[in-house]
Each structure stands twice: as C-alpha cells, then as structure tokens.
Amino acid sequence: MKFTPAGVAGAWLIDPEPVTDARGAFARVFCEEEFVAKGLETRFRQHSVSQNVARGTLRGLHFQRDPYGEAKVVACQRGAIYDVCVDLRPDSPTFRQWRAAELTAGNRRRFYIPVGCAHGFQTLTDDAEVFYLISTPYQPAASAGVRFDDPAFGVEWPLPVSVISDKDRLWPDFTY
Secondary structure (H helix, E strand, C coil): CEEEECCCCCCEEEECCCEEECCEEECCCCCHHHHHHCCCCCCCCEEEEEEECCCCEEEEEEEECCCCCCCEEEEEEECEEEEEEEECCCCCCCCCCEEEEEEECCCCCEEEECCCEEEEEEECCCCEEEEEEECCCCCHHHEEECCCCCCCCCCCCCCCCCECCHHHHCCCCCCC
C-alpha cells in the first residue's frame, strides 16, 4: 500500500499496489502493521455501506462528538465519489481546512479520516456504493454535523446537489 498525506493533519490517501498476472490482480487494502507505523487506528468496530441512487447526492458533513469520536477508512466500491475531510480540531495545524479526493471503484483508493474531522461525500455517478471502516460504533446521541455549504470551510463540491437529507441540509453553521 502507498500512503500519501492528504493535506489535513492525520488524514491519508491509501492506494493499493496491485500485483498482476494472467489471472488478474491482487492487492492489500489493509495491513495492521502499516497502519500502526503511520500512527493510524487499526481497530474498526463497525463496517458500513452507503448505497446512493443518483449522481450529485450529498451526504455529510458528519462526525461524532467526544467521547465517541471516530476514525474512518472510506472506499468507493461501485461508481465514483468526491470524498471530503474537514478538520474540526482546534489544536490542529490544519484546523478548519478541508481536502477532497476522488474515490472510484476503478482506482480502489481509500481515504483515512482521523478522529475530530467531519466527513462527507458527493456522488459523481449514479448507483455509487461507499464502504466504511469505522473505529467507533454509531452513537445517536453523539451524532453531529456541519452544513455542507458552511462558509467557515468553503468546501467546493464538484456538482450541483441533486439529493440531500433535510438533516444534512439543516446542520448549523460551525461555531467555535
């Protein structure tokens, strides 16, 4: 696996390094030792999948409040998404900054989102499926978010929003 800093402190893009032969390809997508060497979470207590029907669907920007903060490894298994990480950690050198990566079924790239960051994505294709490894099980009382178009961050989404939940559309502006 190839780890590339994603531009938000503690966030990484993880690319498989496939070995190919006449049968096809084989690549590791998780290795505990390599994650430990980078100081990343290795215990993922919840695995989730998000199915999205329409291109332009936006989910996020989500996080869980302490003590239920969650690290995530996000991958797109079908279609393509624009995946976003927003740093909400006041003591971080990249506080209030965001970075995005295109994750596709074809590139098999993963995005490691550290604890204390909000996460969201927009589908670039119809019928996109997103897979998550999540370090902390979902806690409804700790569920939180910031609005996708909050001016405090200025996230630039690639498409007009075609589908969004009321909850995601109505998250409050970020305040600190």
